[in-house]
Amino acid sequence: MASEGDKIFVGKIVVGTDPAGELTKNDWAVVVDSHGIINASGNKDEIVARYDGEIIKLGPYSLLMPGFIDAHLHAPQFGNIGAHQDLPLLDWLTTYTFPLESKFADKNFSEKMNAAVVRSTLSRGTTTACYFGTIYKDDALALAIQCSEQGQRAYVGKCNIDSNPLATYYLEKTAESVVDTAWAAREIRGLGNSLVEPIITPRFAVSCSPSLMESLGKMAKEENMAIQTHISENEGEIQLMKELFPNDGYLDVYDKYGLVSDRCLLAHSIYLTDAERKKMSEKGASIVHCPDSNFALMSGVLDHKVADDANVNIALGTDVSGGTSASMVDAMRYAELSSKINTIKNKQTTSYLNFKKAFIFGTLNGAKALKIDDQVGSLEVGKEFDAVIADVGASLETAFLENDSPDELLERFIHCADPRSIKNVFVRGKEVFSS
Numbered sequence: 001m002a003s004e005g006d007k008i009f010v011g012k013i014v015v016g017t018d019p020a021g022e023l024t025k026n027d028w029a030v031v032v033d034s035h036g037i038i039n040a041s042g043n044k045d046e047i048v049a050r051y052d053g054e055i056i057k058l059g060p061y062s063l064l065m066p067g068f069i070d071a072h073l074h075a076p077q078f079g080n081i082g083a084h085q086d087l088p089l090l091d092w093l094t095t096y097t098f099p100l101e102s103k104f105a106d107k108n109f110s111e112k113m114n115a116a117v118v119r120s121t122l123s124r125g126t127t128t129a130c131y132f133g134t135i136y137k138d139d140a141l142a143l144a145i146q147c148s149e150q151g152q153r154a155y156v157g158k159c160n161i162d163s164n165p166l167a168t169y170y171l172e173k174t175a176e177s178v179v180d181t182a183w184a185a186r187e188i189r190g191l192g193n194s195l196v197e198p199i200i201t202p203r204f205a206v207s208c209s210p211s212l213m214e215s216l217g218k219m220a221k222e223e224n225m226a227i228q229t230h231i232s233e234n235e236g237e238i239q240l241m242k243e244l245f246p247n248d249g250y251l252d253v254y255d256k257y258g259l260v261s262d263r264c265l266l267a268h269s270i271y272l273t274d275a276e277r278k279k280m281s282e283k284g285a286s287i288v289h290c291p292d293s294n295f296a297l298m299s300g301v302l303d304h305k306v307a308d309d310a311n312v313n314i315a316l317g318t319d320v321s322g323g324t325s326a327s328m329v330d331a332m333r334y335a336e337l338s339s340k341i342n343t344i345k346n347k348q349t350t351s352y353l354n355f356k357k358a359f360i361f362g363t364l365n366g367a368k369a370l371k372i373d374d375q376v377g378s379l380e381v382g383k384e385f386d387a388v389i390a391d392v393g394a395s396l397e398t399a400f401l402e403n404d405s406p407d408e409l410l411e412r413f414i415h416c417a418d419p420r421s422i423k424n425v426f427v428r429g430k431e432v433f434s435s
Helices: 044-050 075-080 089-105 107-123 137-150 174-189 210-222 235-244 250-256 274-283 291-296 304-309 328-345 355-361 364-370 406-416
Strands: 007-014 024-032 038-043 054-057 062-066 068-074 126-132 153-157 196-198 227-231 264-268 286-289 313-316 387-391 422-427 430-434
Touching: 007 044, 007 406, 024 044, 024 406, 038 044, 062 406, 068 075, 068 264, 068 286, 068 313, 068 328, 068 364, 075 089, 075 107, 075 126, 089 107, 089 235, 107 126, 107 137, 107 422, 107 430, 126 137, 126 364, 126 422, 137 153, 137 174, 137 196, 174 196, 174 210, 210 250, 227 250, 235 250, 250 264, 250 274, 286 364, 291 328, 304 313, 304 328, 313 328, 313 355, 313 364, 328 355, 328 406, 355 364, 355 406
Parallel strands: 007 054, 007 062, 068 126, 126 153, 153 196, 227 264, 264 286, 286 313
Antiparallel strands: 007 024, 024 038, 062 387, 387 422, 422 430
């Protein structure tokens, strides 16, 4: 028996978590209580007979699914989204990216842009976002405030850069970086919103001194904070890292300073060695695959299967604005494409990654990377209701969809959907977007 305020969602619902099996159930129902917790899940007739509550019936070509978890994106780069895709990583940072990020020293600019960023990601179904901010502490707080006010679950990082050979105007003093990071973390926690947390965010090894990384590693451990950074994205970047740290491998640099943990998100990870993948598995760190960005900046193609075989968790990120889209559905689509490129390159006949695995990368695996998979990442009983309702018929002629099985409808959504498909977005049971 449901209590007052409970909602019963009925229709085609993505409840599976095993990509080898069925993900989407037809004539299914989930019960969400007034606290945003999933209380029950099962056959529609059985659930409706047992529970009282407001019944919300999905349309014939609609899907209810877990909310998307964007495990790597740069809030201050949204001003360049879809533009400036003509240079490799280091030149791209120097020419386009650092000049834009430096503008966020202006409070008014920061507040305006951050509000638009959160609106944009929520409207595309991103219920959880791991944001890189800028080096400015006030900008990190402004972004966290927007996440809190608009209702997004978010990890907000004040970016750390005390060495920047690519842009000497965009960096901090080491002590200042540490103090400002601690300040931003306190202020973000001080918002009193359990959905929004600070996250330790060294830009990458080439922009952080050993002293800074050591201080950040210590802070992460003492305050139980997640960590996000970049690794092995681009061969030019790797060469620069070797020049700065000639005696260490890329992952070893982070590990030496306490920055590799079971809540460490390592974006890109294209050129990892076998030893690095083994260490990531042992430490419980995760790869965040950003295929759109990897193509756009001509960085390379991640071999998902090698990482998966090494027992490394793989999440997904849009990596705006290296990536040209804030949509995690696009990230899933590009992840599948990158696997097919590897299949062609390796002269194989079967792709490792299909739409089901790509979907799990962008939902449950993102939650695993942050160690919140007991709370979100799937629509299982006991978890918080972070969810998306999508109408596949909003982006495809319904005549094409009439004979689809539930999983075929999900496949169409991943391969063909655009922002028009996203109709409702919920975080912890609260509707935070509707179209």
